[in-house]
Amino acid sequence: MSDHITTTSAKKPLILNGFAMTVPGHVSAGVWRHPSDQSQNYTKLSYWTGLAELLDKGGFDNLFIADALGPLDVYGGSPDAALRSAAQQPLNDPLVLVAAMAGVTKRLGFGVTVSTSYEQPYLLARKFSTLDHLTKGRVAWNVVTSILESAARNLGHDAQMEHDERYERAQEFVDVCFKLWEGSWEEDALVRDRASGLYSRPEKVHPIHHHGSYFSVPDAHLSAPSPQRTPLIFQAGTSPRGREFAAQNAEVVFLGGTNPAQMRASVEAIRARAVELGRDPQSLKFITAILAIPAATEAEARAKEADYLAHTSIEAALALFSAWTGVDWAQYDLDQPLEYIETNAGRSALRGLTAKDAGRRWTVRDIAEYIGLGGIHPKFVGTGAQIADQMEALAEEAGVDGFNIAYAVSPGSFEDFITYVVPELRARGRLTPEGAGQTLRGRLLGHDRLGPDHPGAGFRALWDGPSVLDQDYRAASAPERLKA
Amino acid sequence: MSDHITTTSAKKPLILNGFAMTVPGHVSAGVWRHPSDQSQNYTKLSYWTGLAELLDKGGFDNLFIADALGPLDVYGGSPDAALRSAAQQPLNDPLVLVAAMAGVTKRLGFGVTVSTSYEQPYLLARKFSTLDHLTKGRVAWNVVTSILESAARNLGHDAQMEHDERYERAQEFVDVCFKLWEGSWEEDALVRDRASGLYSRPEKVHPIHHHGSYFSVPDAHLSAPSPQRTPLIFQAGTSPRGREFAAQNAEVVFLGGTNPAQMRASVEAIRARAVELGRDPQSLKFITAILAIPAATEAEARAKEADYLAHTSIEAALALFSAWTGVDWAQYDLDQPLEYIETNAGRSALRGLTAKDAGRRWTVRDIAEYIGLGGIHPKFVGTGAQIADQMEALAEEAGVDGFNIAYAVSPGSFEDFITYVVPELRARGRLTPEGAGQTLRGRLLGHDRLGPDHPGAGFRALWDGPSVLDQDYRAASAPERLKA
Numbered sequence: 008m009s010d011h012i013t014t015t016s017a018k019k020p021l022i023l024n025g026f027a028m029t030v031p032g033h034v035s036a037g038v039w040r041h042p043s044d045q046s047q048n049y050t051k052l053s054y055w056t057g058l059a060e061l062l063d064k065g066g067f068d069n070l071f072i073a074d075a076l077g078p079l080d081v082y083g084g085s086p087d088a089a090l091r092s093a094a095q096q097p098l099n100d101p102l103v104l105v106a107a108m109a110g111v112t113k114r115l116g117f118g119v120t121v122s123t124s125y126e127q128p129y130l131l132a133r134k135f136s137t138l139d140h141l142t143k144g145r146v147a148w149n150v151v152t153s154i155l156e157s158a159a160r161n162l163g164h165d166a167q168m169e170h171d172e173r174y175e176r177a178q179e180f181v182d183v184c185f186k187l188w189e190g191s192w193e194e195d196a197l198v199r200d201r202a203s204g205l206y207s208r209p210e211k212v213h214p215i216h217h218h219g220s221y222f223s224v225p226d227a228h229l230s231a232p233s234p235q236r237t238p239l240i241f242q243a244g245t246s247p248r249g250r251e252f253a254a255q256n257a258e259v260v261f262l263g264g265t266n267p268a269q270m271r272a273s274v275e276a277i278r279a280r281a282v283e284l285g286r287d288p289q290s291l292k293f294i295t296a297i298l299a300i301p302a303a304t305e306a307e308a309r310a311k312e313a314d315y316l317a318h319t320s321i322e323a324a325l326a327l328f329s330a331w332t333g334v335d336w337a338q339y340d341l342d343q344p345l346e347y348i349e350t351n352a353g354r355s356a357l358r359g360l361t362a363k364d365a366g367r368r369w370t371v372r373d374i375a376e377y378i379g380l381g382g383i384h385p386k387f388v389g390t391g392a393q394i395a396d397q398m399e400a401l402a403e404e405a406g407v408d409g410f411n412i413a414y415a416v417s418p419g420s421f422e423d424f425i426t427y428v429v430p431e432l433r434a435r436g437r438l439t440p441e442g443a444g445q446t447l448r449g450r451l452l453g454h455d456r457l458g459p460d461h462p463g464a465g466f467r468a469l470w471d472g473p474s475v476l477d478q479d480y481r482a483a484s485a486p487e488r489l490k491a
Numbered sequence: 492m493s494d495h496i497t498t499t500s501a502k503k504p505l506i507l508n509g510f511a512m513t514v515p516g517h518v519s520a521g522v523w524r525h526p527s528d529q530s531q532n533y534t535k536l537s538y539w540t541g542l543a544e545l546l547d548k549g550g551f552d553n554l555f556i557a558d559a560l561g562p563l564d565v566y567g568g569s570p571d572a573a574l575r576s577a578a579q580q581p582l583n584d585p586l587v588l589v590a591a592m593a594g595v596t597k598r599l600g601f602g603v604t605v606s607t608s609y610e611q612p613y614l615l616a617r618k619f620s621t622l623d624h625l626t627k628g629r630v631a632w633n634v635v636t637s638i639l640e641s642a643a644r645n646l647g648h649d650a651q652m653e654h655d656e657r658y659e660r661a662q663e664f665v666d667v668c669f670k671l672w673e674g675s676w677e678e679d680a681l682v683r684d685r686a687s688g689l690y691s692r693p694e695k696v697h698p699i700h701h702h703g704s705y706f707s708v709p710d711a712h713l714s715a716p717s718p719q720r721t722p723l724i725f726q727a728g729t730s731p732r733g734r735e736f737a738a739q740n741a742e743v744v745f746l747g748g749t750n751p752a753q754m755r756a757s758v759e760a761i762r763a764r765a766v767e768l769g770r771d772p773q774s775l776k777f778i779t780a781i782l783a784i785p786a787a788t789e790a791e792a793r794a795k796e797a798d799y800l801a802h803t804s805i806e807a808a809l810a811l812f813s814a815w816t817g818v819d820w821a822q823y824d825l826d827q828p829l830e831y832i833e834t835n836a837g838r839s840a841l842r843g844l845t846a847k848d849a850g851r852r853w854t855v856r857d858i859a860e861y862i863g864l865g866g867i868h869p870k871f872v873g874t875g876a877q878i879a880d881q882m883e884a885l886a887e888e889a890g891v892d893g894f895n896i897a898y899a900v901s902p903g904s905f906e907d908f909i910t911y912v913v914p915e916l917r918a919r920g921r922l923t924p925e926g927a928g929q930t931l932r933g934r935l936l937g938h939d940r941l942g943p944d945h946p947g948a949g950f951r952a953l954w955d956g957p958s959v960l961d962q963d964y965r966a967a968s969a970p971e972r973l974k975a
Contacts, residue, residue: 029621031683031690040685047683050624050715052594076614078710086693086711093690097681097715099621100614107590107625110536127609129645130560130584137513137583140534141591161613161708199515199531201524204804206515206577209570224645226562227570231534231581320688 018436022409024071025062029099034382035415037320044416059108065425069116072101077157082329083337092323109142116447118147125162128183136230144234144446149241174248179219186215187228188237190469239448254280259292270405286460296411298381300388301427308388315415319379341372391427502920506893508555509546513583518866519899521804528900543592549909553600556585561641566813567821576807593626600931602631609646612667620714628718628930633725658732663703670699671712672721674953723932738764743776754889770944780895782865784872785911799899803863825856875911
């Protein structure tokens with residue numbers, strides 16, 4: 008059992024994820040133009056094995072890889088701006104990349120974003136089992152439902168599913184996966200005895216008999232159990248339905264934004280809902296993202312920040328912001344002041360973009376410049392000690408357990424973080440201790456498998472013969488299924 | 492231009508693929524029980540990186556990875572026998588494995604089996620582009636349509652699509668992929684200029700406007716062009732509709748079976764049909780599979796064969812044979828003599844199982860014992876010279892250009908092949924010459940990209956503005972689309 012769980016002191020380790028995407032650049036719009044950026048090499052194996060080695064040796068817990076499934080074409084109603092400025096375009100597949108990094112790393116986890124909206128759970132479960140085998144239990148799945156209309160359009164839908172329906176499908180999708188991972192192969196199903204010729208015990212490999220609204224998966228899991236069985240479950244998305252999904256399924260929740268009070272409210276709401284669903288509230292961890300620009304002195308860090316800022320692109324920033332908000336920002340004058348942003352997700356007051364900036368009057372240009380470096384995430388600039396202070400303060404204020412560390416340039420920003428910030432965090436007892444666990448879940452949560460309070464663990468009941476879990480899936484709503 | 496294409500002498504190089512599957516064992520039923528077999532380690536990264544390194548250094552061109560998408564449950568109407576005897580069960584995903592092997596190899600290609608029946612072309616195209624980038628052009632796609640009812644059942648279909656309809660869907664699937672790979676990004680679309688901030692030229696990245704019977708993909712490819720653009724296209728399946736598909740799409744056709752005369756007939760029929768479709772008949776290569784058991788002397792090789800035979804499993808063999816034929820062989824007495832096999836694909840005379848055995852009277856047990864070692868493929872046992880003789884003779888008689896080399900034990904069978912047979916083949920000028928090309932297609936066909944006569948290359952016309960290819964896909968049948 009690691010300190011993560013039992014210690015309530017302020018000095019518990021912070022989860023450290025490298026935050027990346029299989030694109031040139033990532034959240035820092037246009038900064039691929041900087042002479043030191045190598046993220047253009049995202050198509051090369053050596054770029055990723057180098058990055059993974061760096062993070063693994065540098066004290067990071069995990070590489071968190073974002074994804075999207077369509078062109079970014081809200082800005083100006085076309086993908087042109089995103090293509091011109093490389094705003095997360097072009098875009099490769101993250102899942103087929105992971106195995107390449109497993110061989111050059113010892114403890115680093117790999118958290119891969121895969122949407123439940125366009126895959127089949129029977130096949131995706133096999134993909135994650137395969138990667139969990141190959142990495143010896145170091146894989147996480149960032150479960151998303153996709154926000155892009157452009158993805159739906161290219162994947163067989165005239166328009167994307169309505170928001171809450173996407174989550175209904177997502178819930179059934181992960182339930183099928185949990186059944187395959189947790190409820191299909193018993194612990195002693197695999198024998199592999201050369202003498203008798205018995206490889207698996209059929210009576211211990213259970214068909215899951217799933218017949219739901221979206222999926223029908225009658226048979227057993229194709230893959231034998233992997234070290235974690237279920238990959239560590241990440242989740243991002245804080246709509247009311249997203250919070251419900253997180254409370255039920257997530258082990259690590261990724262909260263975006265810049266407002267610590269809002270984050271804390273999300274943390275508390277999700278934990279409270281998890282308790283209602285029978286989960287240990289401390290079994291859910293929360294992370295948020297930051298951009299860190301550290302250097303030997305604050306002045307050097309500020310100079311570095313200015314240098315990166317000079318390489319940002321307003322066009323790239325607005326292409327990203329348009330995709331994230333669903334608003335075409337090309338229709339506004341750059342100097343137009345804004346009171347609020349009306350998006351698909353409702354009205355957001357701009358005054359609250361950062362706590363420090365409360366009361367500031369934002370123009371479209373201000374937003375683009377803010378997003379240009381580090382996206383919508385807080386930017387910490389200074390010495391290693393200053394940044395460690397800010398991280399500790401944000402973790403305390405927002406109630407989060409760790410961070411996705413975004414970059415301005417890659418791998419330079421990670422090298423700087425490892426040089427200046429990691430030693431500070433280590434000295435403060437903020438790094439996951441050596442030997443904290445062989446699997447990713449073991450390191451972060453103290454146990455290799457889904458905790459017994461996790462709803463997915465309930466599907467282990469399939470081993471014990473027919474139960475309510477084995478009945479017609481459609482007959483029970485999710486909370487009823489959980490309580491039965 | 493390699494000798495492959497221009498030389499018509501008998502001494503042209505033979506394509507050499509390692510033949511494997513992400514399972515314990517593979518085509519040799521039950522031989523995972525042999526003390527030297529390590530294929531049980533198929534879940535481990537080191538098993539695959541070791542195998543890939545061995546083949547890469549040992550003169551092989553490619554690792555061909557088979558796949559299936561469901562339990563093997565025809566035999567006895569349940570998956571029990573396949574689970575007990577590890578007849579290609581349990582089963583991991585091959586596509587997410589490939590990147591791990593790229594870093595430890597220099598020239599080896601990776602041919603991965605993926606069915607068109609349960610994936611989305613917009614996403615699968617991105618997966619192959621990503622792997623083609625990471626491997627620097629060493630990826631092949633073995634296009635299959637899936638034969639298992641058990642796959643359909645777990646992937647959202649009450650029963651699988653009718654055979655010819657599977658191929659209709661497959662044709663539209665690969666056409667969408669060809670449009671994305673060949674017709675979307677022009678050669679000079681990618682600029683990546685740090686000074687001007689121009690990454691891609693939007694006017695050179697073309698939406699494919701695909702609206703067909705099965706798929707609607709209006710937008711451009713998400714990934715930038717990879718070294719081969721289109722992965723080398725393998726195809727297996729010799730039904731009439733399968734041959735049509737091969738003639739139109741395949742660059743390397745995998746022919747199963749044991750009868751050279753039947754293989755030659757397939758080769759000639761597919762080449763003839765390719766000519767009608769406007770293709771250079773020599774641009775299609777053909778391979779078949781063999782099991783080779785070489786040793787320093789013929790006596791040692793025979794002893795080795797007997798040792799492997801002692802580890803085969805009749806249950807595993809019949810579980811495999813039942814899945815392949817769609818016939819439940821559990822219903823027959825093992826000693827029942829058989830005249831023919833009535834399968835989904837029609838009646839097969841057993842007399843013709845091997846040319847040598849013409850006239851032999853087969854029982855169910857005979858079939859199981861034959862299949863136990865090397866599956867339905869010819870078995871060559873002897874010294875390196877004897878096996879090289881047999882390979883040359885079969886290539887000549889069947890008109891094929893190379894082989895999938897199956898194993899009894901892995902990696903032992905490959906080590907033996909490299910020790911005893913490869914030097915013979917090299918001495919006879921039968922290995923692909925060093926420096927024959929950086930990409931897999933370059934090495935095997937002499938050019939890195941799809942040849943201009945390949946129908947997929949026709950979709951490059953999208954670059955030149957609207958054309959018949961850009962019109963309503965449903966309006967034209969495949970041959971009309973090609974000729975227009």
